[in-house]
Amino acid sequence: MKRLTGLFAAILVVAVSFGARAEQTAELTIDITGGQVKPMPIAIPAFSGAGPDAQIGADVARVVSDDLERSGLFAPIDPKAFIQDSASLQSGPRFQDWKLINAQALVSGLAQSRGNGQVNVQFRLWDVFGGQQIAGFQYTAASNNWRRVAHKIADEIYKRITGEDGYFDTRIVYISETGPKDKRVKRLAIMDQDGENHKYLTDGAVLVLTPRFSPAAQDITYMSYFNNKPRVYLFNIDSGQQEVLGDFPGMTFAPRFSPDGSKVIMSMAQGGNTDIFVMDIRTRRSQKLTDSPAIDTSPCYSPDGSKVVFNSDRGGEQQLYVMGADGGNVQRISKGQGRYATPVWSPRGDLIAFTKMAGGQFQIGVMRPDGSGERILNTAWLVEGPTWAPNGRVLAFFSQDQRGVTKLHSIDLTGYNERILKTPVDGSDPAWSPLLDNQ
Numbered sequence: 001m002k003r004l005t006g007l008f009a010a011i012l013v014v015a016v017s018f019g020a021r022a023e024q025t026a027e028l029t030i031d032i033t034g035g036q037v038k039p040m041p042i043a044i045p046a047f048s049g050a051g052p053d054a055q056i057g058a059d060v061a062r063v064v065s066d067d068l069e070r071s072g073l074f075a076p077i078d079p080k081a082f083i084q085d086s087a088s089l090q091s092g093p094r095f096q097d098w099k100l101i102n103a104q105a106l107v108s109g110l111a112q113s114r115g116n117g118q119v120n121v122q123f124r125l126w127d128v129f130g131g132q133q134i135a136g137f138q139y140t141a142a143s144n145n146w147r148r149v150a151h152k153i154a155d156e157i158y159k160r161i162t163g164e165d166g167y168f169d170t171r172i173v174y175i176s177e178t179g180p181k182d183k184r185v186k187r188l189a190i191m192d193q194d195g196e197n198h199k200y201l202t203d204g205a206v207l208v209l210t211p212r213f214s215p216a217a218q219d220i221t222y223m224s225y226f227n228n229k230p231r232v233y234l235f236n237i238d239s240g241q242q243e244v245l246g247d248f249p250g251m252t253f254a255p256r257f258s259p260d261g262s263k264v265i266m267s268m269a270q271g272g273n274t275d276i277f278v279m280d281i282r283t284r285r286s287q288k289l290t291d292s293p294a295i296d297t298s299p300c301y302s303p304d305g306s307k308v309v310f311n312s313d314r315g316g317e318q319q320l321y322v323m324g325a326d327g328g329n330v331q332r333i334s335k336g337q338g339r340y341a342t343p344v345w346s347p348r349g350d351l352i353a354f355t356k357m358a359g360g361q362f363q364i365g366v367m368r369p370d371g372s373g374e375r376i377l378n379t380a381w382l383v384e385g386p387t388w389a390p391n392g393r394v395l396a397f398f399s400q401d402q403r404g405v406t407k408l409h410s411i412d413l414t415g416y417n418e419r420i421l422k423t424p425v426d427g428s429d430p431a432w433s434p435l436l437d438n439q
Contacts, residue, residue, distance in 0.1 A: 028127040036416045039075035045086045047109030057111035063150035067168040072417030098128045119143045135160045167389035171433040173211045177426040181404040195422035213433045214261045221255045259305040267297035289327035309343040333371030348392035355384040377415040387432045398428040
């Protein structure tokens, strides 16, 4: 049993596998290692349920369908085309009916109240052309938290068919922006990755910037300016409590957690120089990692914590560098034309995302940790601030148009599947959480 308290109350109670085949068939596999992928047709009828459970079943199926469609890897079939209904599907699929509408995968489900405000949701994933079940799970949760169950079902389907972890049971924290261009009100906000369950975490009385998730706990670190003095804060999502990590005499930029959540790395301006420092959260002691007359900023750890990527103008132009976690063995990795900034290491360790300024435009791109294989995913008037989904296949970032309107976007590594992430007002500087069960 797992419970979350505070701002996000108990959601998932139990997940049990049942009746699933150990092996998935070759027909029901999407190869996502190449370029643009043709989406797999998948049928997701409303989950069966009696009385009020019928609505929960329909809602769960809708969210599962929406999650998978947004990934760009699945093409949910219009329910109007379905031949077999949800009720008879509980006795088993009539595979020929689903072949007739070209479904390659099929999801069946059932929602049943358990009393005490809980609901049990079961689902099965079927290979239509193979004529067999390849996954079956059931989840018990508070009835009003059916949405997270839906995200977890979508994650399981994604994983079974692609072979990679999903990213739907996650949140995004970002800066919500309102007001005129010359006097923006910036508030810390958080939402599910699909834009639902939106909440404001700060009231907008003071400027907040660069929120980042802890990899190990329900904590966010961010910058705030209190009485025009920069402070680094820790905010606990469970309790809603915040604490000051440190007051700093000069400008402080882009704090990020270490992979184990025990440290925060950031850049600070002192004595005319901007260098990279790391602070131990427990002792509040800081260590200087770089010492050059250049501007060193935007540090980000590798997933194993052994290295740090950052940007610096020490070579005369803003470029990307990698160094050891102790500040040693600094090496430049960016090799293309233009200026590079805001590097972020992939959770898988295989790529580094970045912002690039070249030819009067901004770009979002990725490269390998040695600087090879650079690929540009998006080019626009102003795009920046990439952040990785926990599976390392999807990025979020923000854009700003010439009117000053800012929006959040997601894009996958093919560069073809770009979506706007819905927010109530303008949004910037997103940060993607780890999978919630990993926090």
